[in-house]
Amino acid sequence: MADTWFDRHTHVWSRWRLDELMKAKQASGSRVSLVVPARNEAATIGDVVGRLHAAFVAETDLVDELVVIDGDSTDDTARIAREAGGVVHELASVRPDLGTRPGKGESLWKAQFVTTGDVLVFVDADLVEWDTHFVTGLLGPLLTDPATALVKGFYQRPFRSGSTNEPHGGGRVTELVARPLLAIARPQLTQVVQPLAGEWAVRRDVFATLSVPVGYGVDIAALMDVHDRLGPDAIAQVDLGVRAHSHQDLADLAPMAAQVMAAVLGRSGHDLDPAAVLRQFVRQDGGLEQVARDTDLSERPPANEVAR
Template identity: 45%
Template sequence: MRPDVRRWLHHRTFTADTWRAADLVAAKRARGSTVSVVLPALDEERTVGAIVAAIRGTLVEACPLVDEVVVIDSGSSDRTAEVAAAAGARVVSADAVLPRYGCRPGKGEALWKSLHATSGDLLVFVDSDLIAFDPGFVVGLLGPLLTDPGIGYVKALYDRPLTTTDGIVPSGGGRVTELLARPLLNAFWPELAGFVQPLSGEYAGRRELLEQVPFVSGYGVELGLLVDLVALTGLDALAQVDLGTRQHSHQADAALGRMAGQILQTALARRPGGAEPDRELLQFLRTADGLEGVSWDVGVVERPPMRSVRDAERRPGRRS
């Protein structure tokens, strides 16, 4: 293990039970900070309501650690928006945010637009498909940010049980992480090799940093943020927190392949001097007539740093 990674693991890896919500409220008030929790959502009516209710009940009403809970709905066809609103979230349609920039498909687009739709100095991002959600996730992610001004971005780490036909395997999730993301980081950004869950959907950061980096519109957003933020701030400004166990729905291998394609595109775009990669991913289905090739566009679009967008919005005489 590289000495810098070993040192970082020792000084920048925490456990969520280090902090209590009430203590962080005092730290938040002392610093005059505000907190926004963001849930990107697409057809998650089954789980989003319970997550919102848990955050609001525990961290807004019982203990005022969180100032706003915002669900960014990416055009759900089910009752995601209604369920989230009934649970107490402010629901924002991704299409309605910065309409002159249009709307791209993908999770990263919702996260990018959330920077414009929220007001908190600190932002906590939580996936909306989590099962048996623990509001302690939010407390753990905020802990380093509210107690150490040198930390600007915090990733979650956890065990990821995998549900199979034979039952639940305690740590079988995270296939794209182990087969693609971790080898990529170790090969090209070895200083980031200490992140246990580099693709985790739960993380938190300071607005002032998040608004200085681009957001990839698709599934490459997490890897892109890690690579861009370490270049902007250095490794010591990044941290990770052990949240225990995270349960969520799992995707089929073909869907994971398309996710991996977007992550690979994101990584290659950050390598100097490389040719632009082919955006097409060819996958195969077996049909009654034999094998059929299906092509998918796994190219990603990078949204500009929100700071530049805000500057353009303030510029006199801008075109609408």
Template identity: 45%
Template sequence: MLDEVEHWLTGRTWKAADRPLHRLLAAKRATSATVSVVLPALNEEATVGDIVTVIRRELMETAPLVDELVVIDSGSTDRTAAIAAAAGARVVHRDAILPRLPALPGKGEVLWRSLMVTGGDIVCFVDADLRDFSADFVSGIVGPLLTDPGIDFVKAMYDRPLDDAPGQGGRVTELVARPLLNLHWPRLAGFVQPLGGEYAARRSLLEALPFPVGYGVELGLLVDALRAVGLDALAQVDVGSRKHRHQDARALGRMAAAIYRTAQLRLERGQLVRPSLTQFERGADGFVPRTHPVDTEERPPMREIREYAARRAA
């Protein structure tokens, strides 16, 4: 297994600079592939505008790599939607997509619904809380999908500083996701950032996968993509450094529980009960328990949704 991972690392790991923009544009013209970029956003007024501006300026106006740029607003109470629209994105509210299905809270729900309102052959997801954003986050991970028909799913990899300490971000990755992958799906052990929110895939693959509605979506999609298309169809691209807003310890605990639950579901489907996670906060009279449900809901493959099938047929 170690030899297989090392072979994969050699043949399926690249840097963004390995595929210059002119090469990507030539491949896009040759294949007629279209590219959609989706930013899931909840109260990201401080960063979403800069991300949209960079993508529009560098990858839509200067170089026509991206065909549509959509921000899915999942109920922001700040100016996220207005700022994103002013910067040039099409903004769609989560609850306006598939209104017959009441929306569930969670990032995965937003990504799943985005397939209904985008049309690109390649769909690229980018988190909306990134600072010092580079267009490489998009062009780097879209590149292999445009230039290699054998690649179906590409994750970004990067350094993740924490308070300017290099390599100290990604705590849930190191404490939960990486051990789970190494123990249960060792063929995926070569992924540097398995939980990273920047990845691109062919629509034909995404529409065939179930989507965990919450924090487990990245792990779930990666594991299910391995099952669906095999290791050689998966790749990763180094795009530099990722700076973003970090969660507090209790939020990380809830993320970790959801990710562990997502792994459990894939190991023992149908044999588990809905779990919860109890955490503690100090109050005036001592520690107070706070119990949270762990994300367990999953949306079915989008191609099974009748509205999506009708849209694709049309």
């Protein structure tokens, strides 16, 4: 069988032990920032931040700072995260001179201005089935191979909602939008198992050169940009096992899908209006109600262009 990118750049998290990563980090002189973007995740943020803090800040120094970017939560997300050991920054308070836009990508972009790590690790706040080896798995290639610039996690993604339990039913936007789009726009990236994975890591000096979609397009945009600029060998992926999280209603996945599509299309030569209106229809009282949803497709400039 021919040697493929998948064979050379796909790993399993258990390949790297914590003590080995500690030595590799010390040898490289790298600092590691662990970033958790969160908005109204009071139900899960305490477990996520608490376990990460215990494993990598309190008990070891693999992580130099654990930062939570709170995207204007209206619940107790910020308080719970702070009590669990995270350094919490309100999204609007980070570089207020640049304004604030709602979205996950905005949180990751602004995290660059309040962190100091040479390596940035991103972990979502809504995880309900996961483990701390997500972090060591993502750091493995970056701390041991200087040629690696970006690492994507991948996992089995069950879909659990009420009485529904589908072991492989998660990742609906991945399967229906991201994977087909990449097959058309970037066939070389079809070997990436989870192009929309929220758990990924990147070198700061690389991320700082990338344009960042303010919404859900951030994950696939970084993947495409690193591939286009540095080549496929700068990317690795790590099997992290199983990941389960809260699920959005089908109608709420449409804006996410639009933002993912915009990130891919924009990187394929299409000139897009950054302010799109998504129209959905709900049958109510025997008729149709039209729902218009403003969908922000805009992108932030590379962080190194607005650094103070």
